Amino acid sequence: MARQLRWWIVTSVGACLVIAIAYLPPRPMPLLGQRFFRVFQTFEPPTPYRLRVQELARRYRITSFELRMREYGEAMRPELERRRALELPGPTVYFADPGSLSDSARSLVRTMLGTAWSQLGLRTSKISVGVVVDVVFDRPPGGESPGHMPAANAFLLPDSTNRATCLAYVPIIYWGRPGVLTQAHPAPSRELTELLRNGLGTCGYFAAFGAPGHDIGRWLESRHYEFALDPWGLVVPPESTRAGSLLDEDKPWFWSFVYRYQPGAVECMAGHADACRRTALARGNGDLVPVVSAERQWSKPPSLAGADRYFADLVADIRPERFSRFWNSELPVDTALAMAMRMPVGEWTRRWQATIVPPIRLGPAAPFSATPLATLLGVAAVVLVMRTATRRQVR
Amino acid sequence: MNVRCCALVITCSSVCPTLAAQSRWDRQVDARITQAGATLQGRAYRLAGLAGRGTLNTGESATFSITLPAGAESALTGVCDDDCADLELSLSTNGYDIDAARGGGNAPIVRVTPAAPTTYTITVRMASCRVNPCWFAVAAFRQGPTSPHPPSR
Numbered sequence: 067m068a069r070q071l072r073w074w075i076v077t078s079v080g081a082c083l084v085i086a087i088a089y090l091p092p093r094p095m096p097l098l099g100q101r102f103f104r105v106f107q108t109f110e111p112p113t114p115y116r117l118r119v120q121e122l123a124r125r126y127r128i129t130s131f132e133l134r135m136r137e138y139g140e141a142m143r144p145e146l147e148r149r150r151a152l153e154l155p156g157p158t159v160y161f162a163d164p165g166s167l168s169d170s171a172r173s174l175v176r177t178m179l180g181t182a183w184s185q186l187g188l189r190t191s192k193i194s195v196g197v198v199v200d201v202v203f204d205r206p207p208g209g210e211s212p213g214h215m216p217a218a219n220a221f222l223l224p225d226s227t228n229r230a231t232c233l234a235y236v237p238i239i240y241w242g243r244p245g246v247l248t249q250a251h252p253a254p255s256r257e258l259t260e261l262l263r264n265g266l267g268t269c270g271y272f273a274a275f276g277a278p279g280h281d282i283g284r285w286l287e288s289r290h291y292e293f294a295l296d297p298w299g300l301v302v303p304p305e306s307t308r309a310g311s312l313l314d315e316d317k318p319w320f321w322s323f324v325y326r327y328q329p330g331a332v333e334c335m336a337g338h339a340d341a342c343r344r345t346a347l348a349r350g351n352g353d354l355v356p357v358v359s360a361e362r363q364w365s366k367p368p369s370l371a372g373a374d375r376y377f378a379d380l381v382a383d384i385r386p387e388r389f390s391r392f393w394n395s396e397l398p399v400d401t402a403l404a405m406a407m408r409m410p411v412g413e414w415t416r417r418w419q420a421t422i423v424p425p426i427r428l429g430p431a432a433p434f435s436a437t438p439l440a441t442l443l444g445v446a447a448v449v450l451v452m453r454t455a456t457r458r459q460v461r
Numbered sequence: 462m463n464v465r466c467c468a469l470v471i472t473c474s475s476v477c478p479t480l481a482a483q484s485r486w487d488r489q490v491d492a493r494i495t496q497a498g499a500t501l502q503g504r505a506y507r508l509a510g511l512a513g514r515g516t517l518n519t520g521e522s523a524t525f526s527i528t529l530p531a532g533a534e535s536a537l538t539g540v541c542d543d544d545c546a547d548l549e550l551s552l553s554t555n556g557y558d559i560d561a562a563r564g565g566g567n568a569p570i571v572r573v574t575p576a577a578p579t580t581y582t583i584t585v586r587m588a589s590c591r592v593n594p595c596w597f598a599v600a601a602f603r604q605g606p607t608s609p610h611p612p613s614r
């Protein structure tokens with residue numbers, strides 16, 4: 067064998083070896099993608115072991131929350147029954163740590179929740195609502211442990227053990243910062259009003275419309291009630307939702323946040339009614355547990371941009387009476403929803419989505435001004451190559 | 462007239478003790494039981510007690526057990542609150558359906574005359590409730606003189 071050929075074989079085998087070391091398990095990530103080769107810190111895909119641990123921790127958190135809320139519910143039971151018997155409107159308020167707030171602060175919270183209740187047009191409801199207010203002054207030591215209560219509104223919905231009570235957990239997080247409720251004479255603020263009103267969230271829907279129909283309830287449960295997290299009646303400017311979901315098209319991160327959503331949601335943002343319908347009506351893969359949390363995971367955006375206020379905007383659009391017929395309907399979800407909207411679900415969702423995110427354009431989108439210049443450059447390159455080839459031609 | 466008033470008092474005396482802590486929907490159910498008692502009293506039925514009560518969403522069902530004495534005809538009636546449009550009731554023992562009332566509105570009645578003291582299973586199904594959940598109760602009525610002991614559940 068020629069010496070030169072041997073070198074070629076050795077080089078090829080060596081290259082294969084380097085590629086195998088870089089790509090094959092136990093280090094499945096390309097060598098250049100690994101941390102020490104990266105200029106900027108990015109998210110690494112979690113390993114199967116990590117995913118299992120995260121899932122276990124999530125289940126632990128749900129169970130722990132449910133247990134704690136049932137304890138609070140037991141403590142609230144006499145007051146819930148008294149209010150129901152006397153037909154007193156408004157939620158029953160319970161302070162997780164009553165000693166942490168002054169009498170006037172507690173009274174202010176009660177009053178503001180009562181006001182929020184009446185602003186939603188609620189009176190005595192079949193499903194009573196208990197609100198657990200937890201003012202968190204200090205950051206929990208040792209970071210986030212599975213036993214901690216959620217850092218956002220969460221709900222324990224009525225189930226077969228108690229069909230007539232919905233419990234809301236409203237954390238007011240200060241973490242060392244001064245807040246309205248820590249003042250000697252607290253006065254209502256806009257932030258606190260919104261926070262407490264949103265605290266009624268999903269329980270507000272149960273109080274106003276009862277428990278949803280069977281098929282609709284299963285659909286919502288599988289999606290963790292993500293469409294019913296914000297109560298209706300609160301006029302939220304679209305800019306605020308855009309900023310909340312980081313979908314402000316003037317910001318440089320706009321596109322990177324758009325593509326964090328599932329393909330169906332991105333298509334819906336682009337104004338495709340079919341995709342809007344598919345995404346809105348899809349069944350989620352959530353556990354069928356009576357716990358709903360508004361806590362968002364950074365890596366997991368909602369199914370549609372602004373999904374939290376889908377039902378809130380629907381109630382505002384079709385009025386509570388018609389929404390109530392949908393909510394209590396025993397028809398399949400798509401039929402009940404289309405009947406309530408009085409138009410195809412995809413069409414209503416497309417229009418609604420356009421109020422949250424201005425329609426985006428998918429696919430290649432070269433600006434018109436750049437197209438002639440690019441064409442000219444291309445033509446120039448071709449001409450140059452042709453001329454060069456002509457000169458080198460052997461006649 | 463006096464007999465009817467007496468029946469209402471008997472009905473109320475077995476239903477009203479918990480009235481103080483009751484919700485509007487419980488009171489609606491109690492009113493329906495009183496109404497059913499007044500109707501059945503004309504056919505010589507007396508309220509013998511409640512077989513069960515609770516709340517159900519549309520499509521859900523609940524079961525209760527009741528032991529009925531031999532000889533007398535018993536009527537079991539289901540009642541529910543004002544939002545309830547259709548309630549179903551069935552009575553079975555040892556897996557055999559004895560009587561059932563389905564699709565007949567919100568006041569179903571089933572009847573049985575046991576030859577010997579028998580334990581029955583009552584299944585209540587909320588077929589239609591406009592605003593979930595709906596409050597319901599199942600009351601037992603018996604022909605003849607009122608028993609001093611209500612049926613055991």
